[in-house]
Amino acid sequence: xxxxxxxxxxxxxxxxxxxxxxxxxxxxxxxxxxxxxxxxxxxxxxxxxxxxxxxxxxxxxxxxxxxxxxxxxxxxxxxxxxxxxxxxxxxxxxxxxxxxxxxxxxxxxxxxxxxxxxxxxxxxxxxxxxxxxxxxxxxxxxxxxxxxxxxxxxxxxxxxxxxxxxxxxxxxxxxxxxxxxxxxxxxxxxxxxxxxxxxxxxxxxxxxxxxxxxxxxxxxxxxxxxxxxxxxxxxxxxxxxxxxxxxxxxxxxx
Ligand SMILES: Nc1ncnc2c1ncn2[C@@H]1O[C@H](COP(=O)(O)OP(=O)(O)OP(=O)(O)O)[C@@H](O)[C@H]1O
Ligand SMILES: [Mg+2]
Numbered sequence: 001x002x003x004x005x006x007x008x009x010x011x012x013x014x015x016x017x018x019x020x021x022x023x024x025x026x027x028x029x030x031x032x033x034x035x036x037x038x039x040x041x042x043x044x045x046x047x048x049x050x051x052x053x054x055x056x057x058x059x060x061x062x063x064x065x066x067x068x069x070x071x072x073x074x075x076x077x078x079x080x081x082x083x084x085x086x087x088x089x090x091x092x093x094x095x096x097x098x099x100x101x102x103x104x105x106x107x108x109x110x111x112x113x114x115x116x117x118x119x120x121x122x123x124x125x126x127x128x129x130x131x132x133x134x135x136x137x138x139x140x141x142x143x144x145x146x147x148x149x150x151x152x153x154x155x156x157x158x159x160x161x162x163x164x165x166x167x168x169x170x171x172x173x174x175x176x177x178x179x180x181x182x183x184x185x186x187x188x189x190x191x192x193x194x195x196x197x198x199x200x201x202x203x204x205x206x207x208x209x210x211x212x213x214x215x216x217x218x219x220x221x222x223x224x225x226x227x228x229x230x231x232x233x234x235x236x237x238x239x240x241x242x243x244x245x246x247x248x249x250x251x252x253x254x
Pocket of ligand 1: 042043044049051069070071072073074075076077078
């Protein structure tokens, strides 16, 4: 080999190494949710319930991931741990590259507000507040200033979930599907990168269920958000990028 060929070979090798380091960094930065070795033991009375056993889960940014499994298998427990609502007995959770299991309570609360939108099964709307006010409260909690500003943003979010004609309705005057869409608009307040939903279609008829599913799909695909959904609903499998199954506290990737 001539000297220039050696230099060229070196250059290519260095270049390859740099490219591979960059590819690794990109792949890592695209991991929105990484859980490792999650164990959860509940203590109730003198009994211990070992609900999660060594759960590992990685979800790429922009993916829709379904978490399925029988009733009582630990789905809500795992979702609550991934959202930082519940502290696991053991294991680590990284969201958007940050280890939430190492954060102080204040850091975690702040991180959650900035980055996670949570949709609960029972909607969890304030019954005395209108659709818009329910979303405005979330915007306020997330630090958005100015009541007229919040009102404008709430209306834009409600329009996004196709409720522009129900802005001033109270929850009791909305259908189940409409309530769920208010809950989705509220979860979108502050534009979080990760949306977590616990049985978002469970209480809905087939038509409203489809509308909610389509909305969740759009949220993931059009805005590159990561959406993690706990569900029993097989209709959601059509929109999922990945499905995992929790059984007896053990997570299996389908
Ligand atoms: N705070 C608690 N103390 C003791 N046991 C609990 C507690 N919360 C949940 N469990 C138990 O942990 C297990 C998993 O509960 P979890 O709510 O995570 O299940 P799930 O898969 O979400 O069920 P479902 O599909 O019915 O919502 C259940 O057996 C439940 O009884
Ligand atoms: Mg549950």
